Amino acid sequence: xxxxxxxxxxxxxxxxxxxxxxxxxxxxxxxxxxxxxxxxxxxxxxxxxxxxxxxxxxxxxxxxxxxxxxxxxxxxxxxxxxxxxxxxxxxxxxxxxxxxxxxxxxxxxxxxxxxxxxxxxxxxxxxxxxxxxxxxxxxxxxxxxxxxxxxxxxxxxxxxxxxxxxxxxxxxxxxxxxxxxxxxxxxxxxxxxxxxxxxxxxxxxxxxxxxxxxxxxxxxxxxxxxxxxxxxxxxxxxxxxxxxxxxxxxxxxxxxxxxxxxxxxxxxxxxxxxxxxxxxxxxxxxxxxxxxxxxxxxxxxxxxxxxxxxxxxxxxxxxxxxxxxxxxxxxxxxxxxxxxxxxxxxxxxxxxxxxxxxxxxxxxxxxxxxxxxxxxxxxxxxxxxxxxxxxxxxxxxxxxxxxxxxxxxxxxxxxxxxxxxxxxxxxxxxxxxxxxxxxxxxxxxxxxxxxxxxxxxxxxxxxxxxxxxxxxxxxxxxxxxxxxxxxxxxxxxxxxxxxxxxxxxxxxxxxxxxxxxxxxxxxxxxxxxxxxxxxxxxxxxxxxxxxxxxxxxxxxxxxxxxxxxxxxxxxxxxxxxxxx
Amino acid sequence: xxxxxxxxxxxxxxxxxxxxxxxxxxxxxxxxxxxxxxxxxxxxxxxxxxxxxxxxxxxxxxxxxxxxxxxxxxxxxxxxxxxxxxxxxxxxxxxxxxxxxxxxxxxxxxxxxxxxxxxxxxxxxxxxxxxxxxxxxxxxxxxxxxxxxxxxxxxxxxxxxxxxxxxxxxxxxxxxxxxxxxxxxxxxxxxxxxxxxxxxxxxxxxxxxxxxxxxxxxxxxxxxxxxxxxxxxxxxxxxxxxxxxxxxxxxxxxxxxxxxxxxxxxxxxxxxxxxxxxxxxxxxxxxxxxxxxxxxxxxxxxxxxxxxxxxxxxxxxxxxx
Numbered sequence: 001x002x003x004x005x006x007x008x009x010x011x012x013x014x015x016x017x018x019x020x021x022x023x024x025x026x027x028x029x030x031x032x033x034x035x036x037x038x039x040x041x042x043x044x045x046x047x048x049x050x051x052x053x054x055x056x057x058x059x060x061x062x063x064x065x066x067x068x069x070x071x072x073x074x075x076x077x078x079x080x081x082x083x084x085x086x087x088x089x090x091x092x093x094x095x096x097x098x099x100x101x102x103x104x105x106x107x108x109x110x111x112x113x114x115x116x117x118x119x120x121x122x123x124x125x126x127x128x129x130x131x132x133x134x135x136x137x138x139x140x141x142x143x144x145x146x147x148x149x150x151x152x153x154x155x156x157x158x159x160x161x162x163x164x165x166x167x168x169x170x171x172x173x174x175x176x177x178x179x180x181x182x183x184x185x186x187x188x189x190x191x192x193x194x195x196x197x198x199x200x201x202x203x204x205x206x207x208x209x210x211x212x213x214x215x216x217x218x219x220x221x222x223x224x225x226x227x228x229x230x231x232x233x234x235x236x237x238x239x240x241x242x243x244x245x246x247x248x249x250x251x252x253x254x255x256x257x258x259x260x261x262x263x264x265x266x267x268x269x270x271x272x273x274x275x276x277x278x279x280x281x282x283x284x285x286x287x288x289x290x291x292x293x294x295x296x297x298x299x300x301x302x303x304x305x306x307x308x309x310x311x312x313x314x315x316x317x318x319x320x321x322x323x324x325x326x327x328x329x330x331x332x333x334x335x336x337x338x339x340x341x342x343x344x345x346x347x348x349x350x351x352x353x354x355x356x357x358x359x360x361x362x363x364x365x366x367x368x369x370x371x372x373x374x375x376x377x378x379x380x381x382x383x384x385x386x387x388x389x390x391x392x393x394x395x396x397x398x399x400x401x402x403x404x405x406x407x408x409x410x411x412x413x414x415x416x417x418x419x420x421x422x423x424x425x426x427x428x429x430x431x432x433x434x435x436x437x438x439x440x441x442x443x444x445x446x447x448x449x450x451x452x453x454x455x456x457x458x459x460x461x462x463x464x465x466x467x468x469x470x471x472x473x474x475x476x477x478x479x480x481x482x483x484x485x486x487x488x489x490x491x492x493x494x495x496x497x498x499x500x501x502x503x504x505x506x507x508x509x510x511x512x513x514x515x516x517x518x519x520x521x522x523x524x525x526x527x528x529x530x531x532x533x534x535x536x537x538x539x540x541x542x543x544x545x546x547x548x549x550x551x552x553x554x555x556x557x558x559x560x561x562x563x564x565x566x567x568x569x570x571x572x573x574x575x576x577x578x579x580x
Numbered sequence: 581x582x583x584x585x586x587x588x589x590x591x592x593x594x595x596x597x598x599x600x601x602x603x604x605x606x607x608x609x610x611x612x613x614x615x616x617x618x619x620x621x622x623x624x625x626x627x628x629x630x631x632x633x634x635x636x637x638x639x640x641x642x643x644x645x646x647x648x649x650x651x652x653x654x655x656x657x658x659x660x661x662x663x664x665x666x667x668x669x670x671x672x673x674x675x676x677x678x679x680x681x682x683x684x685x686x687x688x689x690x691x692x693x694x695x696x697x698x699x700x701x702x703x704x705x706x707x708x709x710x711x712x713x714x715x716x717x718x719x720x721x722x723x724x725x726x727x728x729x730x731x732x733x734x735x736x737x738x739x740x741x742x743x744x745x746x747x748x749x750x751x752x753x754x755x756x757x758x759x760x761x762x763x764x765x766x767x768x769x770x771x772x773x774x775x776x777x778x779x780x781x782x783x784x785x786x787x788x789x790x791x792x793x794x795x796x797x798x799x800x801x802x803x804x805x806x807x808x809x810x811x812x813x814x815x816x817x818x819x820x821x822x823x824x825x826x827x828x829x830x831x832x833x834x835x836x837x838x839x840x841x842x843x844x845x846x847x848x849x850x851x852x853x854x855x856x857x858x859x860x861x862x863x864x865x866x867x868x869x870x871x872x873x874x875x876x877x878x879x880x881x882x883x884x885x886x887x888x889x890x891x892x893x894x895x896x897x898x899x900x901x
Contacts, residue, residue: 068752071752073751073752078855080663080664080665081664081666082664082665087665089618089663162635164632164635164636166618166621168621168623168624168625168628170625170627170628171623171625237665240665240666241666255749255851256674256675256851257674257675257678257748257850257851257852257856258747258748258749258851259751259752261752277752279751279752281747281751282747282849282851283849284746284846284847284849286726286730286733286846286847287733287745287746287847287849290733290734290737290738290745291745293738294737294738294741294745296744296745296751460611461612461617461862462610462611462612462613462616462617462862462864463610463611463612465611465612465616465617465619465620466611466612466616467611469616469619480622481620481621481622482622483622490622490623490624490625491622497624497625497626498619498622498624
């Protein structure tokens with residue numbers, strides 16, 4: 001009886017012990033056997049771009065990945081399965097679509113536009129037309145040649161009154177767009193197919209931003225447009241999960257929530273991809289690194305945050321190449337410029353000087369994000385010279401002095417007052433958000449030192465947007481994404497659609513318009529440098545940081561030439577798997 | 581009995597209507613809508629936002645929106661998901677069965693282990709086994725699922741490599757039939773183990789408490805006094821009675837099979853409905869989470885009716901005339 005009673009306990013204990021022992025003892029015994037003969041290092045025909053930090057020990061490449069000789073597995077955040085580049089809204093669906101479809105233009109490493117489906121284009125400033133000359137050797141993956149008709153069709157889908165995707169073709173200002181989109185016109189006046197490989201777009205006015213606005217992905221008319229008519233996009237939408245394009249890979253299968261399988265397009269116009277199969281696999285932040293570690297994925301695009309911990313972890317694996325690229329976007333703290341207290345630039349400057357932004361950014365990104373003082377990416381051609389801008393490094397003394405000058409005097413209770421009003425800031429903190437977790441306590445403390453009461457109200461993201469749209473806010477933290485085209489019209493122009501903060505500065509308006517209307521790249525550069533200097537001095541926001549994007553890959557896959565503006569999808573056709 | 585079921589079904593209609601109105605209002609009145617969340621796109625304009633709202637019918641007054649949604653539901657049309665850009669039913673169908681198989685496996689093991697542990701601890705109250713089992717189930721019960729999940733992954737997937745690191749099928753595999761079942765089963769081991777270990781604690785206490793209560797009853801003493809074998813006393817006389825309240829618990833747990841487990845699905849990268857709906861809520865994909873919540877509501881009401889019926893079947897004392 002007694003023995004029987006103890007049996008379950010013994011079993012349980014043995015189980016627990018074995019779990020602990022195996023997990024502790026395992027770590028050291030993992031070195032894979034080094035083969036005796038020294039293998040020659042295989043080389044690739046196209047090397048990685050030099051912004052990759054290369055792996056130190058390729059002998060650690062996991063066996064599981066070596067076994068896959070003709071398949072590249074790319075880890076990314078779950079694609080939603082909207083496999084139509086005119087409709088996809090998440091960048092993850094876009095990654096998939098970029099492998100299946102091509103656009104008129106490509107973005108070069110430096111963020112400028114270069115030929116793709118359109119081999120060249122003419123801009124006629126006097127007649128306000130842009131003419132695209134298409135390549136004549138491009139075929140969709142079913143063998144049908146890509147012609148100007150397909151480009152026209154793609155524009156018509158985007159201009160349709162029932163189109164509900166994210167591409168804003170209206171911004172381009174195509175002649176007759178409004179009449180078609182909102183009125184009864186059955187044709188868009190400004191879109192003219194000249195011949196099979198030439199299409200001309202008549203604009204209201206040619207702008208420096210026009211190329212970017214007119215650059216769209218092209219979908220085949222013969223496939224998507226069978227029963228297309230104005231106001232009838234059902235046929236286009238119905239093919240959401242059977243995409244057909246002209247890109248390097250052809251869609252094969254989608255397993256929702258798990259993976260997207262593609263096969264090489266042997267007739268790709270830049271040359272057949274060197275890797276036969278491509279799989280996009282859903283990963284999560286929790287296990288993205290482990291997926292690389294065990295060899296289940298070869299490349300991770302989106303689920304490893306650029307933090308020091310993660311970089312060290314990747315380095316410790318030995319066989320992983322990684323690349324840190326400045327993200328196209330920036331974080332900022334917005335002011336409500338309709339409130340008198342924020343209308344004084346000295347107050348805005350004081351709040352910038354008085355906040356230890358570096359400490360906040362370092363707390364979140366552990367040194368892998370930089371404090372920014374202008375609303376532009378450091379690597380953009382529009383970014384001004386660092387010497388020409390003010391750096392609002394943490395300086396509470398200067399902040400106090402500015403507040404004194406602005407008439408906010410210290411009261412006996414340690415807070416500042418002006419016209420009998422206490423300086424209090426109500427801050428909308430979207431939650432959960434790691435930046436706010438660091439920002440709020442720091443701001444409370446820093447601003448208390450200046451004599452300002454900082455009150456944070458945690459709210460859900462949508463609730464904050466709602467309040468901001470209604471103008472019911474004082475300050476909030478958020479981030480903007482940037483495009484290769486630097487024009488900030490919607491955000492800082494006094495009547496810009498996304499200028500919800502009520503910012504208006506005639507000088508800024510003038511420069512923004514000038515930058516839009518100028519077509520010469522070098523002159524635009526100068527205008528934007530000037531614009532960012534003004535914004536840097538006037539502080540419509542407290543600019544906060546620019547973080548990095550982390551790409552990581554198994555060193556057995558090579559040929560990825562990437563930059564902040566040019567993601568890995570452009571390299572898919574030239575990437576190859578080395579046999580280690 | 582048939583009459584009872586029909587009556588209960590009819591009674592549930594007003595409940596459903598009321599529930600649907602409340603659910604609709606809660607979601608519709610939450611700040612922001614699907615177009616709001618798109619305002620993060622710098623190119624978005626007020627005109628475009630208004631156009632989109634009109635396309636999605638978000639510009640109409642609430643009662644009208646409710647009626648058009650509800651009449652769609654009556655026709656079996658839950659609308660199109662804004663996030664996935666396809667019918668809600670299709671989205672739910674894509675993901676809910678993955679959650680379901682996970683749920684069934686967890687429920688099976690949870691009840692199996694909980695019953696064994698619970699009954700054994702009750703029969704041997706305050707024994708070493710009881711003490712250790714109590715301690716263990718409470719430790720597991722108090723662990724957060726993401727923690728236990730990550731530890732499991734580290735030990736069994738990364739270090740020992742016994743099981744895959746999440747997902748539901750081997751990447752790029754085309755297994756069919758038996759091979760497919762084995763493949764999915766392998767991927768299920770860790771998430772099922774995690775959730776079972778965590779949930780076994782609560783349930784085993786139910787078993788233990790019910791058993792203890794029954795064991796103290798006079799008829800058990802009578803059974804023992806009759807000279808019946810201990811095994812017969814426990815399993816025939818005691819267990820059957822102890823199971824009665826658990827029938828309700830079991831039936832009410834059935835809808836949760838379809839509900840998905842948000843955190844665990846995320847950690848183990850399981851393509852279930854839980855994380856899909858969570859994302860739908862953040863991004864205000866009304867048709868998706870309204871459709872899903874209604875589905876769960878209907879299942880819950882049905883489960884309630886089922887619980888009443890089963891209880892009546894099992895326990896003659898509460899049987900309805």
